[in-house]
Amino acid sequence: MPYGDSDITAERRRAPVAIKILIAGGFGAGKTTMVGAVSEVRPLRTEEALSEPSTRVDVLDGVERKTTTTVAMDFGRISISDDLVVYLFGTPGQKRFWFMWDELAFGALGAVVIADTRRLADCFPSVDYFERRGMPFVVAVNCFDDARRYPLDTMRAALNLTPDVPLVLCDARQRGSSRDVLVALVEHAVARINSGQQFTSAR
Amino acid sequence: MVALVSALRSTSVADIEPGLDPKLGPEHLRLLDGCRGPIAVADLASDLDLPLGVVRILIADLREHGLVNVRQPAPSGLSDIGILKEVADALRRL
Numbered sequence: 001m002p003y004g005d006s007d008i009t010a011e012r013r014r015a016p017v018a019i020k021i022l023i024a025g026g027f028g029a030g031k032t033t034m035v036g037a038v039s040e041v042r043p044l045r046t047e048e049a050l051s052e053p054s055t056r057v058d059v060l061d062g063v064e065r066k067t068t069t070t071v072a073m074d075f076g077r078i079s080i081s082d083d084l085v086v087y088l089f090g091t092p093g094q095k096r097f098w099f100m101w102d103e104l105a106f107g108a109l110g111a112v113v114i115a116d117t118r119r120l121a122d123c124f125p126s127v128d129y130f131e132r133r134g135m136p137f138v139v140a141v142n143c144f145d146d147a148r149r150y151p152l153d154t155m156r157a158a159l160n161l162t163p164d165v166p167l168v169l170c171d172a173r174q175r176g177s178s179r180d181v182l183v184a185l186v187e188h189a190v191a192r193i194n195s196g197q198q199f200t201s202a203r
Numbered sequence: 204m205v206a207l208v209s210a211l212r213s214t215s216v217a218d219i220e221p222g223l224d225p226k227l228g229p230e231h232l233r234l235l236d237g238c239r240g241p242i243a244v245a246d247l248a249s250d251l252d253l254p255l256g257v258v259r260i261l262i263a264d265l266r267e268h269g270l271v272n273v274r275q276p277a278p279s280g281l282s283d284i285g286i287l288k289e290v291a292d293a294l295r296r297l
Contacts, residue, residue: 016204018243018276019290038297044245046255070254075245079291082288087205087245104204109281179297188293190284 003140016083022104023074024091024130026122030142031090032074034114038178039088045094046073048097071097086182090106091126101129110136110185114172117147120158125139125161136189138166140181205242207276208262211269226264234261235270243276253274 016077035041047068055095074090089104091111105111111130115123123139130137141155150158165185171177230253237250248258265271281287 016207016241016276018207018288019281019286020205040248042249043252044249044255045253047257068256072253075249078294078297080290084289084293085243086208086294087243088289090247107205107275107281109287175297179294183291183294184221185292186287188290189281190287193282193284193287 009064013055016085019086020104020108020183021086021088022108022111023088023114024093024111024123024126025093025142026064026116026119026126027093029114029119031093031114034112034140034170034172034181035074035076035088036196037173037175038182039078039086041076044073044075046100047071048100048102071168074141078091081115104132105129105135108135110138112181112185113137113139113159114170115139115141115155115159116144117141117150118144118154120155123159125163133163136185136192138168138181138185139182139186140168140170141173142172143169205243205276206273208238208244208247208271208273209241210238210271212236227268230257231265235260235265238271245295248257 023034025031036160047070071091071092074088076088078086078088080086084199089108091104092098111126113123113126113130127137127139139159139161141152143149152169154168156163161167161169168181168184170181230251233251234247237247242250244258244262245255247262249253251258253261262271262273266273
């Protein structure tokens, strides 16, 4: 029996597909806003090791053995059909949560890096991370009302982005605008597959 | 985080309660109840209002007891152009 599209579709009906997309960017760039604008936000907590600085700040008298703290994560879902769901995970911005990134990135389709032109450098670590990992990503410049607008070419140069990385403007508050960013990411992932580029984090 | 957890067909809370393993607490039973159909780990944590790490440990316990099945959600989806186009089309309609 030939393996046609219909077989793939039938197979998928038996096996639900979850697509994971990461939303990264500096503190205050608009990650939470974007997840909220475009998906059904779900409360999600994770517990993480207390860092040295916070163990000095937090009063731990009587709870000396407490070495973890609970943090809220940006998490949203977009249900496309019964067996196809897109999950959005905001990557924790603070340095002490960086160890979580590998886990979040594992098996992810790709990432949106949100940039704020007033603090462009804040998104450099995210760009570096996804470049190094060979993971598809797009950079979405969140157009804050009071931020100066720059030509895309200028921003591409400032971010040192390779020509194949999509750079788009967005308003993270707007559902349509945030949706377009996700569409750009999925199209970019498709284009990379079509051009034969291997995707390392699918493993 | 998006690995799919599902309770094995034959198990239900009622089935295991009589001979309950002392190591299985009420959270285990809640979790088992919450994964009747395949559900992503992150969704389960959200549904049960438990931190991700706690849910992972509970899942590991249940798996050890042969009560749940955990699998990656069709990772081939990431390189399946058909699925990605379906995702892009669905997003455009949002």
